[in-house]
Every structure is written in C-alpha cells, then in structure tokens.
Amino acid sequence: FIxxxxxxxxxxxxxxxxxxxxxxxxxxxxxxxxxDSLGEVVIILASNRADLIxxxxxxxxxxxxxxxxxxxxRAGAREIYRIYLTDNLPYESAILESAENRGAAIDRLIERxxxxxxxxxxxxxxxxxxxxxxxxxxxxxxxxxxxAIIASVVERAKAIAIKRAIANEAVAGxxxxxxxxxxxxxxxxxxxxxxxxxxIFPPTDIAEDWFKLIDFDPENVxxxxxxxxxxxxxxxxxFSGIV
Numbered sequence: 001f002i003x004x005x006x007x008x009x010x011x012x013x014x015x016x017x018x019x020x021x022x023x024x025x026x027x028x029x030x031x032x033x034x035x036d037s038l039g040e041v042v043i044i045l046a047s048n049r050a051d052l053i054x055x056x057x058x059x060x061x062x063x064x065x066x067x068x069x070x071x072x073x074r075a076g077a078r079e080i081y082r083i084y085l086t087d088n089l090p091y092e093s094a095i096l097e098s099a100e101n102r103g104a105a106i107d108r109l110i111e112r113x114x115x116x117x118x119x120x121x122x123x124x125x126x127x128x129x130x131x132x133x134x135x136x137x138x139x140x141x142x143x144x145x146x147x148a149i150i151a152s153v154v155e156r157a158k159a160i161a162i163k164r165a166i167a168n169e170a171v172a173g174x175x176x177x178x179x180x181x182x183x184x185x186x187x188x189x190x191x192x193x194x195x196x197x198x199x200i201f202p203p204t205d206i207a208e209d210w211f212k213l214i215d216f217d218p219e220n221v222x223x224x225x226x227x228x229x230x231x232x233x234x235x236x237x238x239f240s241g242i243v
Contacts, residue, residue: 005045006052084154090181118142125227156190
C-alpha cells in the first residue's frame with residue numbers, strides 16, 4: 001500500500017536537469033511487471049490527485065483498477081459518526097434519557113447533528129462558484145465533510161467535555177452523577193471549530209486543486225471565491241479565467 005502515490009510516482013517531464021522521477025517511475029514499473037507473475041499479491045495506491053501520477057503506472061496490466069472514493073453523503077456521515085461515537089463513551093444524561101436504550105439515544109444524537117451540519121444555511125456556506133452561464137452555485141460545509149474531519153470533530157468534542165469535567169470537579173465534589181459527558185453542544189462547537197481553525201482549501205492559487213478537493217467538475221467554471229469573501233472577509237482571494 002502506497003499513500004500519496006503522486007509524490008513519488010508523479011508524471012515525468014522532459015528536462016535537462018536530473019529528476020529522480022525519471023529513474024523511480026521506470027524502476028517501479030519494472031517491479032510491477034515482475035510481481036505480476038507471483039500471484040496473490042495486490043498493490044494499492046492512494047492519492048487525492050490521481051491525475052498527477054505518471055500514465056505508465058496506471059496503464060492496463062499495472063494499476064488498472066481505479067476506485068474513486070467520494071466525500072460522504074448524509075448516510076455515509078451517519079455511519080462514520082457511529083464508528084467514533086461508541087456506546088462506551090460518557091454522554092450527557094439528557095442524551096441518554098431521550099431514548100429507551102443507549103444505542104438508540106446515540107442514533108438520535110447523530111441525526112440531530114446531521115440535521116444541523118447538512119443544513120443549507122448562509123453561515124455554513126464555504127465556496128461560491130460562478131459558471132459561464134452566469135449561474136452561481138454554493139459549496140457548503142457538508143460538501144467538504146470527510147471521515148478525517150468527523151474523527152477530528154469527535155476528538156475535539158471529547159476534549160471539550162474533559163475540560164468541562166475538570167473545571168466542574170471541584171463543584172461536583174464526590175458526586176459523580178453531577179459530571180456529565182459529551183453533549184450535543186460539544187459536538188456542534190467542535191464541528192464549527194474544525195472549519196474555523198483549519199484551512200480546508202489548498203495553500204495555492206491553483207483553482208484546479210480546489211475543485212479536486214471538493215469533487216467538483218471544473219468544466220464551464222469561470223470564477224470561484226470563498227464564501228467568506230462575500231461576507232466581507234479581508235483575506236479571501238478570487239480566482240478567474242478558469243477553463
């Protein structure tokens with residue numbers, strides 16, 4: 001298994017200067033051809049930019065099965081949340097009292113989280129896209145969601161709950177019943193913090209990278225801009241002239 005495959009198996013370019021890809025890619029291809037005769041050996045490459053991998057690597061007979069993993073929709077996000085919000089985590093008593101059993105209570109919690117996080121609200125808008133026809137489309141936080149982001153949100157929520165428990169320990173004294181666990185508000189705060197504190201988009205002015213990141217087809221797009229620019233942010237940049 002090779003992650004970030006484009007970093008070591010990138011497209012070779014003609015140049016006077018020595019380039020390690022000029023030797024690494026042919027060597028990898030040769031190794032692939034030799035492995036093919038072994039049987040019961042699977043080589044997996046993972047990349048967010050498969051278009052940057054040398055075509056010789058991806059030709060039939062080598063890495064010839066391509067699986068595109070898109071960002072999770074609501075159903076996918078529900079399954080991912082259920083992996084990280086396990087039954088053995090401590091939850092706020094109000095959450096556990098909302099259903100007949102612990103599992104059902106967590107399922108209801110996740111549904112409320114998804115209702116808020118997949119809502120098409122102005123404050124959850126992240127990117128504005130202008131098409132050649134003049135029509136504008138918006139990209140929301142939910143369109144940028146990934147398994148890694150969900151995992152980070154849950155970890156942030158745990159940290160918030162732990163800090164609150166430590167701060168309230170002196171008040172609660174020896175009564176553990178007064179120390180609640182993770183709350184719905186903790187998870188919502190963690191979700192907002194994840195998008196507020198992290199730069200979701202690539203640190204580059206290459207608009208193509210933005211589209212690759214959000215699984216958006218760049219055809220007929222003439223301009224993209226962070227939605228925060230429309231709300232008056234001074235740090236936003238506009239990109240135009242995209243073919």
